[in-house]
Amino acid sequence: MTAEPRGGYAKGRAKRLEIIDQAVAMFGEVGYRGASLRVIANRGGISHTGLLHHFPTKESLLLAVLEHRDHMDEAWLTRDGAAGVDQLRRLTELAELNTTRRGIVELFSVVAAEATSAEHPAHGYFVRRYENSVASTALAYAQARDEGVLRADVDPDTAAQQLVALMDGLQVQWLLSGCATDMAGVLRAHVRAQLTVAL
Missing domain, CATH: 1.10.10.60 (Homeodomain-like)
Incomplete structure (x- = not known):
């Protein structure tokens, strides 16, 4: 039945x-x-x-596209139980992956800026997304600290906010530079400077 x-x-x-x-x-x-x-x-x-x-509505389709991208990225970031340094490494690899999908990077960057308005249909989505992104990145940094490989002067919560902001800012620079900006390289150097082990 x-x-x-x-x-x-x-x-x-x-x-x-x-x-x-x-x-x-x-x-x-x-x-x-x-x-x-x-x-x-x-x-x-x-x-x-x-x-x-x-x-x-077109807005509901847009949100579904963004949520689908996030779901796929999250599954990729945490596959095989990746945590701590492994997850931070995956974030730099995600920047490399994004160089193969300009359209979705451009869509994300444009809509994220527009959604700062509380009246925008995607406002709530982006508020939640940033809360979740910063929280999961802070957890990865905290796990790296627990592994004994995070520099003593690096605070996981502050580092997470910085890394998420850096990733999004690099995407804008990458788009405006005609895809010439080395997003993954810059991110890798940034995270490497926060660790006591090779990334």
């Missing part, structure tokens, strides 16, 4: 992911403002009405 609903749910989830993939591609090509829900629906092999069933 429950097989059909489960199958329907799985198909619906697969279709949502397909729409998100198409949205990521289109946002990367023409930006969020230039993207059309009708074109995204067409590329995903679904009607405009069908897309609206999953994502009733």
